[in-house]
Amino acid sequence: MEIIDNLALGFSIALSPYTLMLAVIGCFLGTIIGALPGLGPSNGVAILIPLTFTLGLDATSALVLMTSVYYGAMYGGRISSILLNIPGDEPALMTTLDGYPMAKAGRGGDALVLSGVASFVGAFLATIGLMLLAPMLARVAYLFGPAEYFALYMLAFCTLGGMASNNQAKAAIASCIGLGIAMIGVDNSSGLPRLTGGNLHLMDGVDFLVAIVGLFAISEVFFFIESHGKGSSIGIKLEKVTIPWKDIYETKWTMLRASGIGFIAGILPGAGASLGSFLAYMSEKSIAGEKGGFGTGVPKGVAAPEAGNNAAAGGALVPMLTLGVPGSGTTAVLLALLMTLNITPGPTLFTDRPEVVWGLIASLLIANVVLLLMNVPMVKIFVRILQVPAWILLPGVTMVSFVGIYSLSGSYFDLVLMVGFGALGYVLRKLDIPTVPVILGILLGGHMEDALRRAMVLSDGDVAYLVSSPIAIVLWVAAILGFVAPMMLRKFLEKPQRVTD
Amino acid sequence: MPSDRIFGLVALMTALAFIASATQIQTSFLSDPVGPKMFPILIGVVAVIGSLSLILRPDPNPDWPAMRSFMALLVAVVVLIGYAFALKPFGFLIPTAITAGILSYQISPKINAAMMSGLGLSVGLFGLFKFALGLGLVAFPRFLTG
Numbered sequence: 001m002e003i004i005d006n007l008a009l010g011f012s013i014a015l016s017p018y019t020l021m022l023a024v025i026g027c028f029l030g031t032i033i034g035a036l037p038g039l040g041p042s043n044g045v046a047i048l049i050p051l052t053f054t055l056g057l058d059a060t061s062a063l064v065l066m067t068s069v070y071y072g073a074m075y076g077g078r079i080s081s082i083l084l085n086i087p088g089d090e091p092a093l094m095t096t097l098d099g100y101p102m103a104k105a106g107r108g109g110d111a112l113v114l115s116g117v118a119s120f121v122g123a124f125l126a127t128i129g130l131m132l133l134a135p136m137l138a139r140v141a142y143l144f145g146p147a148e149y150f151a152l153y154m155l156a157f158c159t160l161g162g163m164a165s166n167n168q169a170k171a172a173i174a175s176c177i178g179l180g181i182a183m184i185g186v187d188n189s190s191g192l193p194r195l196t197g198g199n200l201h202l203m204d205g206v207d208f209l210v211a212i213v214g215l216f217a218i219s220e221v222f223f224f225i226e227s228h229g230k231g232s233s234i235g236i237k238l239e240k241v242t243i244p245w246k247d248i249y250e251t252k253w254t255m256l257r258a259s260g261i262g263f264i265a266g267i268l269p270g271a272g273a274s275l276g277s278f279l280a281y282m283s284e285k286s287i288a289g290e291k292g293g294f295g296t297g298v299p300k301g302v303a304a305p306e307a308g309n310n311a312a313a314g315g316a317l318v319p320m321l322t323l324g325v326p327g328s329g330t331t332a333v334l335l336a337l338l339m340t341l342n343i344t345p346g347p348t349l350f351t352d353r354p355e356v357v358w359g360l361i362a363s364l365l366i367a368n369v370v371l372l373l374m375n376v377p378m379v380k381i382f383v384r385i386l387q388v389p390a391w392i393l394l395p396g397v398t399m400v401s402f403v404g405i406y407s408l409s410g411s412y413f414d415l416v417l418m419v420g421f422g423a424l425g426y427v428l429r430k431l432d433i434p435t436v437p438v439i440l441g442i443l444l445g446g447h448m449e450d451a452l453r454r455a456m457v458l459s460d461g462d463v464a465y466l467v468s469s470p471i472a473i474v475l476w477v478a479a480i481l482g483f484v485a486p487m488m489l490r491k492f493l494e495k496p497q498r499v500t501d
Numbered sequence: 502m503p504s505d506r507i508f509g510l511v512a513l514m515t516a517l518a519f520i521a522s523a524t525q526i527q528t529s530f531l532s533d534p535v536g537p538k539m540f541p542i543l544i545g546v547v548a549v550i551g552s553l554s555l556i557l558r559p560d561p562n563p564d565w566p567a568m569r570s571f572m573a574l575l576v577a578v579v580v581l582i583g584y585a586f587a588l589k590p591f592g593f594l595i596p597t598a599i600t601a602g603i604l605s606y607q608i609s610p611k612i613n614a615a616m617m618s619g620l621g622l623s624v625g626l627f628g629l630f631k632f633a634l635g636l637g638l639v640a641f642p643r644f645l646t647g
Contacts, residue, residue, distance in 0.1 A: 051634065051636075054634075054636055055634060055635070166560075167555075167560055169550075169551045169552075169554040169555045169558075170551070170555065172547055172548070172550070172551035173512050173548055173551040173552060173555065175547075176516070176544050176545075176547050176548035176551065177548075179544045180519055180541070180544050180545070180548070183523075183540070183541045183544065187526075187537040189533060189537070190527075190528065190529040190536075190537050191529070192526070192527045192528075192529055192537065194523075194526050194537055194541070195519075195522055195523065195526070195541065197522075218581070221577070221604065222574055222577065224608050225570070225573055225574055225577050225604070225607045225608055226566045226570050226573075226574065228608060228609060228610075389609070390608050390609065391605040391606075391608040391609035391611075391614060391615065391618060392605065392618045392621075392622070394604065394605075394608055395600075395601040395602075395604040395605045395608075395618060395619070395622055396601070396622050396626070398581070398600075398601070398604060399597055399600075399601055399622055399623075399626050400626065402584065402585070402588065403593075403626070403630055403636065403638070406588055407636050407637075410589075412585045412586050412588070412589060415584075415585030415588065416582055416585045416586075418585075419578060419581045419582050419585060422578075422581070423578055426574070427508075430504075430563050430565070431504060431505060431508055431560075431563060432560065432563065433508075448540075449540040452535060452539075452540060453533050453534075453535045453540070456533065456534045456535045457533045457534060457535075460534060461534035461535075
């Protein structure tokens with residue numbers, strides 16, 4: 001069995017005491033990052049990347065550490081969703097719908113443990129799915145030429161724009177901002193500078209880490225200054241935490257179904273975890289019907305989005321590793337991590353550097369078990385961490401971001417740029433313009449242009465070459481559908497609003 | 502006027518400027534059929550379409566903060582930019598303490614708590630970065646330590 005051999009290789013790397021230690025540290029840090037209001041998986045991973053880079057960890061160790069943080073943050077996000085009614089990030093929004101009412105009814109402990117188990121089920125099944133599907137997709141990905149890659153990038157931007165925003169025009173503008181920024185710097189093929197305005201600092205282009213940390217972390221600080229940190233205090237007392245065996249047993253089918261839905265949603269490039277938890281919640285709601293009482297604090301309403309969300313997080317790794325196209329905001333950040341470590345995701349990753357891929361998969365499995373073991377008994381400790389006041393936390397986040405970026409280049413220019421991205425992020429988020437397409441644009445812009453130009457070299461400038469293969473046609477159709485369909489479906493798929501007190 | 506319309510106008514201007522500067526990109530004699538201008542121009546065109554649609558069909562306004570919060574945000578931006586410039590010549594500890602203190606005060610206006618969190622964060626993070634993570638930070642400016 002090829003998979004068993006590969007897994008054995010992975011575990012031989014990931015089970016060394018050192019990597020195991022990194023996984024435990026990553027899980028712990030990640031859960032804290034996810035639990036803290038105002039810090040989600042995306043910005044948590046974002047501010048840690050520059051630091052990991054300067055620590056000089058080798059590729060596998062850095063990857064193990066950061067993916068543990070990523071999975072941990074997905075776990076931790078549910079704590080603030082359930083106890084504070086503050087989703088740590090977009091996908092956790094669905095967990096607040098039933099989690100917070102459950103906590104208000106005095107069942108906060110049950111909700112936390114149940115969601116922990118649901119997260120485990122979702123993430124575990126998704127990791128298995130990743131193991132089975134990714135090598136197959138990697139084989140298909142060998143058939144991809146530049147035209148197919150160009151169509152694939154279009155698909156990512158279109159589905160992301162269609163799903164992540166309520167207004168397609170805004171998503172399109174956001175993508176253009178990112179792509180436009182990616183164009184700044186020396187042109188890959190001609191070696192001449194483009195759009196730098198003569199500024200020497202811009203010759204190397206804009207570092208995506210600077211943009212990510214600015215858009216995700218610094219803009220959050222501005223939001224807290226605007227709101228004066230209101231709404232981040234804990235309103236719910238947590239009594240003794242016991243394991244609600246009955247609820248876990250009763251929601252087993254819900255968890256399995258939600259994991260399946262979440263995994264598929266996660267695989268779609270650009271759609272990601274938000275769609276996973278949303279679809280999982282909505283489908284369970286319609287299966288349960290009116291009598292199910294979704295929205296009033298039922299266990300199924302907590303289990304479904306958490307399983308879906310974590311399964312989507314695993315599913316999102318499939319296109320990220322095999323094609324280099326991330327499926328969500330956080331995987332975009334992970335892609336940034338891979339690029340910083342000089343690992344190019346794509347089909348060749350599976351054949352050239354199997355130790356990276358399978359070490360990563362093995363460490364995901366380990367991280368999952370560690371997280372379950374850590375989260376159930378230690379949930380009270382994490383809840384205590386929620387009480388760190390915003391006026392210490394947010395300045396701390398700012399300083400960590402500054403030091404991280406400063407240690408990358410040691411230049412004031414990147415820091416000023418980061419503050420600029422923070423201000424841009426504030427304005428964009430205020431106007432309900434999604435910031436993930438900006439990141440994706442900066443990350444993928446160069447590749448997308450290369451794909452287009454290579455395709456045109458192959459066809460000697462014939463535009464029809466872009467839609468000349470069946471794979472490319474399917475991708476283009478999917479891209480157009482992904483962009484247009486949400487406009488038609490918006491009436492039916494109205495996002496549920498947050499529960500308000 | 503809805504904020505979306507203003508943003509649309511700004512985006513439109515930026516996109517047009519982007520296209521204009523993209524047409525000025527130097528091409529080398531070794532060019533491929535697409536060349537270095539085409540893709541930036543395409544991006545600009547999509548952005549123009551997006552901004553026009555935003556100007557024509559704006560969403561309702563978000564809740565903008567009051568003028569005072571805006572001033573606070575402006576102060577925060579200025580302080581952070583100042584911090585960016587101060588980090589190299591003045592070392593880590595002093596600028597960090599001041600900046601963290603100001604941000605803390607802006608989030609929750611309690612002067613003592615803000616001072617404590619500024620000092621605590623500055624010293625604590627310095628210890629963490631310097632000794633636990635081994636980053637090469639400079640504690641004090643050179644003219645103090647000699």
